[in-house]
Every structure is written in structure tokens, then in C-alpha cells.
Amino acid sequence: MDNWFSSFQFAIxxxxxxxLTMLGTLRKNKREIPTELVNVANRPEKSCQFACHKDxxxxxxxxxxxxxxxxxxxxxxxxxIDPESEKLMMIVDYNNTKYGVTL
Incomplete structure (x- = not known):
């Protein structure tokens, strides 16, 4: 799902x-996103942070x-992590399933 449509409430x-399950990108201006995940100024390349809530x-x-x-x-x-590409499965699954038409 594209970031235009996705939100925490919509996923729930x-x-x-x-x-239905959902996998999609999210816009950084959503108020439900913790500030620690949005601010990346001091984070190194290829770093990951996770937050979990309500499935x-x-x-x-x-x-x-x-x-x-x-x-x-x-x-x-x-x-x-996907052993073949050495990327997170979340990223691999998103990249493998993103297709369609954006109007």
C-alpha cells in the first residue's frame, strides 16, 4: 500500500x-508515529528501529x-532477514509486492 492511503487506524x-493484512509505507507527518522513529539525523546508514502496537x-x-x-x-x-538479499523481510516483501497503477 502506498503512503497516501496507509495509516495505523486503517491497518487495524x-x-x-x-x-485483511496490510504492508505499506507511511508518511512521516502522521501524529501516531513516535518522534524517535522520525528523527534520523544521528542514525547511521542501514540502521533500523522497530515499534510494535496492537498487532x-x-x-x-x-x-x-x-x-x-x-x-x-x-x-x-x-x-x-532474507538470507539471499541480506535485507529485512519486511522490506523484501514490500518491494516484491508493490505494483499497480497510481492515479
Missing amino acids: DLKYDLK CTLLSYVPKKRKNVLVLSTTHVDDK
């Missing part, structure tokens, strides 16, 4: 009301200096 609604996992990943990617998932609950 999908999971409990419709029995949701939020990942803050710094692929490059001063770049922050926030990924929200109701499927992933750990920091498993």
Missing part, C-alpha cells in the same frame, strides 16, 4: 473488520544518510 480496521509493526529504516523509510505491517512481527 483492515485486520479486525475485514480480516502492527512499524519499521524505520535508514537506507542512506538523512533518508528515512517508514513501513507499517500487520503481517510481520520480527526482524527476520
Whole structure:
């Protein structure tokens, strides 16, 4: 799911009301995101921080200096790494399933 549509409340609604899981990026200006995950000025490249709440996992990943990617998932609950690419499974699954049309 694209960051335009994803939010914590939407992920919870999908999971409990419709029995659907969600994996998508999240915009940094959402008020429910802890400030520790948004501020990446002093974090090294390829560092990760996780936050979990109500069957949701939020990942803050710094692929490059001063770049922050926030990924929200109701499927992933750990920091498993893909042995082939040596990336987090959350990132690998997001990259493998992102396709479609943005209007």
C-alpha cells in the first residue's frame, strides 16, 4: 500500500473488520508515529528501529544518510532477514509486492 492511503487506524480496521493484512509505507507527518522513529539525523546508514502496537509493526529504516523509510505491517512481527538479499523481510516483501497503477 502506498503512503497516501496507509495509516495505523486503517491497518487495524483492515485486520479486525475485514480480516485483511496490510504492508505499506507511511508518511512521516502522521501524529501516531513516535518522534524517535522520525528523527534520523544521528542514525547511521542501514540502521533500523522497530515499534510494535496492537498487532502492527512499524519499521524505520535508514537506507542512506538523512533518508528515512517508514513501513507499517500487520503481517510481520520480527526482524527476520532474507538470507539471499541480506535485507529485512519486511522490506523484501514490500518491494516484491508493490505494483499497480497510481492515479
